[in-house]
Amino acid sequence: MNLKRMNLNNHSVAFSSDSNRSSIRNSLHAQPSSQEALSVLNAQPRDRSRTALAPASDAFLTIDGVSKIYPTPKGDYVVLEDINLSVQAGEFICVIGHSGCGKTTLLNMVGGFSKPSSGVVTLNGKKITSPGPDRMVVFQGYALLPWLTAYENVYLAVDSVHPQKSEAEKKQITREHLHLVGLSEAAHKRPGQLSGGMKQRVSIARALAIRPEVLILDEPFGALDAITKEELQEELLKIWNDHRCTVLMITHDIDEALFLADRLVMMTNGPAATIGEIIDIPFPRPRDRGRIMEDPEFYKLRNYILDYLYNRFAHDDE
Numbered sequence: 430m431n432l433k434r435m436n437l438n439n440h441s442v443a444f445s446s447d448s449n450r451s452s453i454r455n456s457l458h459a460q461p462s463s464q465e466a467l468s469v470l471n472a473q474p475r476d477r478s479r480t481a482l483a484p485a486s487d488a489f490l491t492i493d494g495v496s497k498i499y500p501t502p503k504g505d506y507v508v509l510e511d512i513n514l515s516v517q518a519g520e521f522i523c524v525i526g527h528s529g530c531g532k533t534t535l536l537n538m539v540g541g542f543s544k545p546s547s548g549v550v551t552l553n554g555k556k557i558t559s560p561g562p563d564r565m566v567v568f569q570g571y572a573l574l575p576w577l578t579a580y581e582n583v584y585l586a587v588d589s590v591h592p593q594k595s596e597a598e599k600k601q602i603t604r605e606h607l608h609l610v611g612l613s614e615a616a617h618k619r620p621g622q623l624s625g626g627m628k629q630r631v632s633i634a635r636a637l638a639i640r641p642e643v644l645i646l647d648e649p650f651g652a653l654d655a656i657t658k659e660e661l662q663e664e665l666l667k668i669w670n671d672h673r674c675t676v677l678m679i680t681h682d683i684d685e686a687l688f689l690a691d692r693l694v695m696m697t698n699g700p701a702a703t704i705g706e707i708i709d710i711p712f713p714r715p716r717d718r719g720r721i722m723e724d725p726e727f728y729k730l731r732n733y734i735l736d737y738l739y740n741r742f743a744h745d746d747e
């Protein structure tokens with residue numbers, strides 16, 4: 430079984446992840462900074478009353494006719510055109526597409542970090558216009574504050590979003606979420622003293638400690654080695670299974686998407702990228718990686734996605 434997994438991993442698809450990553454860090458490019466960490470914390474406490482008044486709707490999160498245009502010195506650059514997607518509460522959605530097609534741009538509009546040029550994104554029937562603690566983002570580059578310990582990074586987020594909670598409650602939430610990602614022992618360490626996998630665990634604990642309704646993951650495991658990546662995928666699935674928040678995750682890894690997602694959104698190439706196809710991932714939950722990899726359907730889907738990315742929507746650079 431292990432051999433089979435290793436063989437598969439040797440062939441696993443991982444596209445380049447070093448180009449423009451996020452509109453909130455596009456001036457900084459690859460490395461996120463403490464500014465990102467602070468932007469994560471700048472969200473205002475959730476307005477539950479308005480959420481409660483939202484019209485009853487099947488779709489929990491909707492992206493409706495969304496386009497995004499960036500003005501550039503050479504004229505308008507249409508990144509995304511006419512994106513339509515309805516997501517049910519508790520769904521796990523992965524988004525895949527070639528580098529630069531606009532995946533981060535799309536998720537930034539769900540995060541509220543940028544606004545659509547046309548169309549609307551709604552959560553619980555309410556238009557998204559700004560970031561909020563109902564949507565937390567985990568970046569590939571962790572975005573932790575380097576001068577704070579793991580514990581303090583998580584605590585700061587809890588304290589920013591729930592200032593009204595008692596000190597004891599906030600400490601309990603912080604400890605609980607560090608425990609959830611297996612980091613109780615390393616709580617006193619600063620990011621510089623943690624491995625990449627541990628930093629990403631802190632980042633996930635920080636996001637989950639706010640109890641978001643939507644967890645947005647921008648290639649969270651892209652920088653990790655294969656073994657740590659698999660461990661974290663399994664931990665993420667377990668946490669998602671227990672908490673059932675809605676997940677939107679960008680990935681460049683087909684195997685990761687097939688292991689994690691309920692549905693895989695496949696983008697066309699930019700400019701003016703849109704959703705080309707959406708694939709239902711049929712594997713029953715709870716998922717077992719070994720069992721999935723013995724399923725012929727896994728290879729059929731994998732080949733189908735490879736064909737989509739490398740033949741039907743091949744990228745000029747590749």
Ligand SMILES: Nc1ncnc2c1ncn2[C@@H]1O[C@H](COP(=O)(O)OP(=O)(O)OP(=O)(O)O)[C@@H](O)[C@H]1O
Pocket residue numbers: 445446447448449450451452455499500501506508526527528529530531532533534535699
């Ligand atoms: N603020 C901006 N102004 C102009 N162009 C931008 C801006 N932000 C992003 N872009 C461009 O929009 C396109 C989409 O960028 P985006 O980061 O969303 O792509 P992506 O699919 O997430 O890429 P990757 O997989 O490499 O992270 C890119 O061509 C990028 O250069």
